[in-house]
Amino acid sequence: MHDGRSRREKFRSEQIQSDGGGNHPSAGVMLVHAMNTTRSGPPPLTRPDGTPPRVLVVDDDPDLAEVLTGALRYQGWEVRAASDGVTALAAARDLLPDAVVLDVMLPDTDGFAVLRRLHEVKPDVCVLFLTARDAVEDRIAGITAGGDDYVTKPFSLEEVVARLRGLLRRAGMARTREEGPRLVVGDLVMDEDAREVTRAGEPVELSPTEFELLRLLMSNPRRVLSKTQILDRVWSYDFGGRAHVVELYISYLRKKVDAGRRPMIHTVRGAGYVLKPVTR
Amino acid sequence: MHDGRSRREKFRSEQIQSDGGGNHPSAGVMLVHAMNTTRSGPPPLTRPDGTPPRVLVVDDDPDLAEVLTGALRYQGWEVRAASDGVTALAAARDLLPDAVVLDVMLPDTDGFAVLRRLHEVKPDVCVLFLTARDAVEDRIAGITAGGDDYVTKPFSLEEVVARLRGLLRRAGMARTREEGPRLVVGDLVMDEDAREVTRAGEPVELSPTEFELLRLLMSNPRRVLSKTQILDRVWSYDFGGRAHVVELYISYLRKKVDAGRRPMIHTVRGAGYVLKPVTR
DNA sequence: CGAAGCTCTCAGCGACCTCTGAGTCAGCCA
């Protein structure tokens, strides 16, 4: 099937360009085929009136905005995008969003100014900041004290979605079916908030990447995910590596999750990986 | 039928660019006439109002566009084709498609731009990208943000159709008769997402090609498929092999699917193969 | 400043898949 080849080669050339010049190639570039399949497992969030949550995406990079918009819409949420502060405020007044994804670097206005005005429009809005890694973390830290959150670029889609889901949940959006922020597949249980995982009651210690990968698998039980899909969702968009890392991390997960027990992680040769409860 | 030849040559040259000149002996690879018979088979997808899904095919290669259009129409869907970004958007406004098959290499526009405009026209449209395996220029190998997907050239028609069906299903097109992503013929059951096949409840292990072939047969129960048709749909269009492989893989399938049981796979001498439920 | 942990690269091995070739069998027609 489609392996990561084209992607890989492309990254290669990008890397060459950017290795000479510094950091990330213009973002947006390789966001790409991020979540090709999967409407995923966890029950959707809804507003008190039963309608889907409303999210406003504010970023001046149209490609990045497009990808984010798509990813969030895919969660079943109502999404609108804006490319600068002025447009954002207009959209906010119209949409009255529950949450805003806000790039702190905007062409016309300072992100924080926008933030202030946003709260005037809708006081209880929660905000997920997008910020460069080396940006003034203190200011962010100060701002996010109020229940907001932030992620640094480059990020993975899985991460943005998870954070946003966390914000919305804390802001009072209920899950329709279940209550807890827990993923359960067979005797494998993940508490997303506490970042704890247990298999048959026994705790499983995972590194951040392992956790993220397992979350993706548990969100899509019984569904084969290709290495490319996994790469696109778990790793950040500027990752230049090959699909090989996925194998590596699957191998790590197996050692920790399946360790000696009956395996839940299965390889489907030529297709990808599946997580499914042990059947007898 | 249409000339398989010019098409073949065209594909061949494309592939030479990308393969670096791999040697595929010219063979009677004739795409087309794969789907020029009448409809049947798997439970069709429908839109909520009962009408067939609408799909827009955007590709600047008229031969490829034609082949795709034919294959999708054969699924019972309403299909329109466009050869560039501008035409595509116009067609999208008119047709309001549920899904778009989009070649990322378009003469006039950037794939990202088209994608953005498409979403403006119809926010919930889902997109299947076609991308060259190593196209240096397509910085978008995929762009899949939401419930989108992509396939790399050269692809097999079967793969495109399956992916598109997956997208449509997840986008809310219900099957008229059945619900799940499952194909059922007699006691033979295929779960496309989990990539699992069972016969009379017992699991059947299949290699990727075997799986693809069986999917084609199960999508066309009780219909005779010629070896050429099978070759065209299961193998990618640049495959240089002969029809002999089909016999070989049918033989493999028989060992695994029919193994000792009453046969479901039948040979129609001089015509092809059929899959049908066991009758008594 | 050293230790520990995390992420990723590299390389080797083993298993599996795909396809070729050749030999055999089965059906069809003169």
Add this chain to the structure above:
DNA sequence: TGGCTGACTCAGAGGTCGCTGAGAGCTTCG
């Protein structure tokens, strides 16, 4: 019946895919 064509199967070469150990660069933490 003999000859022909089409279909089936076996065996095997070659390639691909996936798994894992070893270790290097980096960050974090004490």
